[in-house]
Amino acid sequence: MALLPQVNLNRTLRLVKLGVKTLLLHKLRSLLTMLGVVFGVGSVIAMLAVGTGASREAQEQIRRLGSQNIIIHSVQPQQDQTTERVRMSIYGLTYDDDARIRETIPFVSRTVPAKLIPQEARVGGRQMELRVVGTTPGWFELVERELLAGRRLQESDMVRSANVTVLTERSARRLLATEQVLGESVRIGSNYYQVVGIIRSETGGTAGGVQTPDQEVDAYIPITTARERFGDIVVRRREGSTERSLVELHQLVVEVDAIENVQAAATAIEHMLRRFHSREDYRVSVPLALLRQAEATQRTFNIVLGSIAGISLLVGGIGIMNIMLASVTERTREIGIRRAIGAKRSQIVGQFLIETIVLSSTGGLIGIAVGVTIPQVIEYFAGMPTVVPLYAVVLSLGISVAVGVIFGIYPAMRAAKLDPIVALRYD
Amino acid sequence: MPPSPATPPGTAPAATAAIVRLEDVRKTYRMGSEEVHALAGVSVAFEPGSFWAIMGPSGSGKSTMLNLLGCLDRPTSGRYILAGEDVSRMDDDALSGIRLTYLGFVFQSFNLIAQLTVRENIELPLFYLGWEPHDSARRAAELAHRVELGARLGHRPAELSGGQQQRVAIARALANDPQVILADEPTGNLDSATGKTIMELLRDLNRQGKTIIIVTHEPEIASWADHRLHMKDGLVDRID
Numbered sequence: 001m002a003l004l005p006q007v008n009l010n011r012t013l014r015l016v017k018l019g020v021k022t023l024l025l026h027k028l029r030s031l032l033t034m035l036g037v038v039f040g041v042g043s044v045i046a047m048l049a050v051g052t053g054a055s056r057e058a059q060e061q062i063r064r065l066g067s068q069n070i071i072i073h074s075v076q077p078q079q080d081q082t083t084e085r086v087r088m089s090i091y092g093l094t095y096d097d098d099a100r101i102r103e104t105i106p107f108v109s110r111t112v113p114a115k116l117i118p119q120e121a122r123v124g125g126r127q128m129e130l131r132v133v134g135t136t137p138g139w140f141e142l143v144e145r146e147l148l149a150g151r152r153l154q155e156s157d158m159v160r161s162a163n164v165t166v167l168t169e170r171s172a173r174r175l176l177a178t179e180q181v182l183g184e185s186v187r188i189g190s191n192y193y194q195v196v197g198i199i200r201s202e203t204g205g206t207a208g209g210v211q212t213p214d215q216e217v218d219a220y221i222p223i224t225t226a227r228e229r230f231g232d233i234v235v236r237r238r239e240g241s242t243e244r245s246l247v248e249l250h251q252l253v254v255e256v257d258a259i260e261n262v263q264a265a266a267t268a269i270e271h272m273l274r275r276f277h278s279r280e281d282y283r284v285s286v287p288l289a290l291l292r293q294a295e296a297t298q299r300t301f302n303i304v305l306g307s308i309a310g311i312s313l314l315v316g317g318i319g320i321m322n323i324m325l326a327s328v329t330e331r332t333r334e335i336g337i338r339r340a341i342g343a344k345r346s347q348i349v350g351q352f353l354i355e356t357i358v359l360s361s362t363g364g365l366i367g368i369a370v371g372v373t374i375p376q377v378i379e380y381f382a383g384m385p386t387v388v389p390l391y392a393v394v395l396s397l398g399i400s401v402a403v404g405v406i407f408g409i410y411p412a413m414r415a416a417k418l419d420p421i422v423a424l425r426y427d
Numbered sequence: 428m429p430p431s432p433a434t435p436p437g438t439a440p441a442a443t444a445a446i447v448r449l450e451d452v453r454k455t456y457r458m459g460s461e462e463v464h465a466l467a468g469v470s471v472a473f474e475p476g477s478f479w480a481i482m483g484p485s486g487s488g489k490s491t492m493l494n495l496l497g498c499l500d501r502p503t504s505g506r507y508i509l510a511g512e513d514v515s516r517m518d519d520d521a522l523s524g525i526r527l528t529y530l531g532f533v534f535q536s537f538n539l540i541a542q543l544t545v546r547e548n549i550e551l552p553l554f555y556l557g558w559e560p561h562d563s564a565r566r567a568a569e570l571a572h573r574v575e576l577g578a579r580l581g582h583r584p585a586e587l588s589g590g591q592q593q594r595v596a597i598a599r600a601l602a603n604d605p606q607v608i609l610a611d612e613p614t615g616n617l618d619s620a621t622g623k624t625i626m627e628l629l630r631d632l633n634r635q636g637k638t639i640i641i642v643t644h645e646p647e648i649a650s651w652a653d654h655r656l657h658m659k660d661g662l663v664d665r666i667d
């Protein structure tokens with residue numbers, strides 16, 4: 001242990017200065033020597049930033065589905081999709097399913113059913129295809145979108161089966177040219193609906209394979225109204241054939257009282273649905289499970305990255321050690337002189353070790369700069385979201401210092417072990 | 428130099444107040460199966476403030492002796508007492524401390540650190556003594572002035588002549604205010620005129636109280652010293 005330098009801040013600082021000075025004597029060599037660490041740290045931070053950015057976005061989308069929610073979709077079974085000219089397929093979630101889940105499944109605090117009906121909407125000469133969402137006021141608590149004007153659907157709309165609608169911003173823009181949209185009437189299907197509110201539309205997209213509940217062009221109406229006006233039969237005409245389907249509910253969002261009960265509730269729901277449905281005409285998605293899965297994927301990704309980082313830093317470290325060993329040989333005389341003057345072995349170790357640490361941590365700092373810049377460039381040109389995790393920066397710096405210590409200790413010991421008499425004769 | 432009754436077997440006179448005393452010092456190198464007795468039982472004592480020249484043919488043990496005196500090496504047997512302390516069994520760290528406190532070195536090939544300036548070279552011992560940068564810079568300037576290089580503080584060794592470099596080396600050797608200055612062929616790489624100025628400098632230092640021990644094979648250089656110790660086959664041949 002006698003060879004290990006005692007920590008003295010003042011002297012350490014002077015050794016750091018000496019190290020910086022010595023390294024600046026051979027700028028190109030120092031730069032080339034630290035390149036391994038620069039690329040090691042730089043590439044890992046950059047990859048981590050891109051990876052974290054992507055997975056954060058995925059996780060954010062999944063989280064937007066609600067980690068306390070279970071989402072059940074109606075799915076048209078395969079065998080129904082035959083090529084009969086006129087047919088009627090009956091499938092999917094029923095009003096009874098909704099009631100059963102709400103009343104018999106433990107931990108369920110609320111359900112939000114939705115009927116999704118593609119319809120043509122018109123105002124004057126303007127017309128567009130939009131998706132009518134017949135739902136309950138609970139919808140707006142599940143999908144937290146900013147209310148831009150007016151109000152959301154209310155319980156009283158349900159009771160009255162009122163002909164009112166809340167439009168997404170995008171739908172409103174396309175249908176109504178004027179600023180004054182509240183109170184306007186929009187014709188959807190064969191009825192007129194009064195616009196009572198506008199909510200912000202956000203790119204829903206798919207998260208972990210699940211369609212987010214809202215879309216950009218939606219018109220929300222009370223589910224009671226939807227049942228009365230559109231019934232349960234959806235008619236689709238395409239390529240000469242008419243496709244009719246009877247679906248009571250297209251989607252059911254089940255809210256569970258607490259995160260830790262989500263899995264149990266999902267299992268109970270699946271069990272119940274299997275008992276009441278003769279076919280798999282539904283799909284149960286648990287955002288929480290998807291979230292866990294995404295997190296696990298990121299962990300794996302991080303482990304792979306960590307291994308790559310380890311290997312590249314190992315290579316970088318070996319490069320540094322190589323140069324430091326050469327440097328020790330080159331500076332044998334200097335070491336002899338310092339020892340003759342009265343430098344202890346530990347002080348020689350300290351000098352060379354600190355020089356190596358200065359080298360590796362400077363490489364680390366440059367690497368961090370590179371690693372933080374690359375994602376910015378990617379974000380700018382490719383539009384991919386990136387996140388440089390703070391822990392990666394701190395860890396990189398720590399590891400760079402560690403690389404200096406690990407790969408500097410052997411050359412430093414070699415320097416300290418030199419016999420001053422031999423070292424002084426060396427040329 | 429009065430002989431002392433405590434003088435161990437050997438040829439050198441010794442004094443109880445000697446700054447440097449070797450007592451039957453041997454240094455044996457093993458070359459394979461063969462043993463080389465570089466020092467074969469040397470006893471000498473140098474008084475404080477004396478000026479010695481160690482002479483002798485090549486291979487007689489001069490360098491070995493200087494390395495021992497300089498605490499760069501330890502004797503195989505015997506005792507070395509420096510400033511009253513037995514240093515012959517000290518460990519490496521302790522010997523480093525002794526060198527830093529009591530000794531100054533001047534080498535034949537100057538041995539300045541090329542990438543450091545004159546000032547930084549002179550400051551080197553002070554760095555290891557833990558001096559504050561401000562104080563050590565001032566002392567370095569004083570010492571440079573003393574060896575008439577006050578204007579060269581910022582220069583690198585390569586920008587100086589041999590004589591100037593050796594003067595920097597002497598300034599460095601003086602930085603820790605050592606009691607003993609050891610010089611191995613200090614004029615060996617210099618022309619005779621320059622060599623003379625270096626010897627004058629060493630003589631002045633001796634007059635100011637430093638004990639000076641030089642190794643040389645040139646009688647002319649040795650004549651600057653008060654005492655000459657002649658080595659032969661690892662033994663003290665004679666003293667004059």
Ligand SMILES: Nc1ncnc2c1ncn2[C@@H]1O[C@H](COP(=O)(O)OP(=O)(O)O)[C@@H](O)[C@H]1O
Pocket residue numbers: 456457458463464465483484485486487488489490491492
């Ligand atoms: N490190 C060593 N290993 C083996 N033999 C050595 C070593 N150093 C000196 N010697 C031997 O010891 C003897 C004295 O050497 P040295 O002190 O260098 O003599 P000088 O300096 O008077 O020429 C020589 O025979 C030399 O070969």
Ligand SMILES: [Mg+2]
Pocket residue numbers: 486489490491
């Ligand atoms: Mg010699």
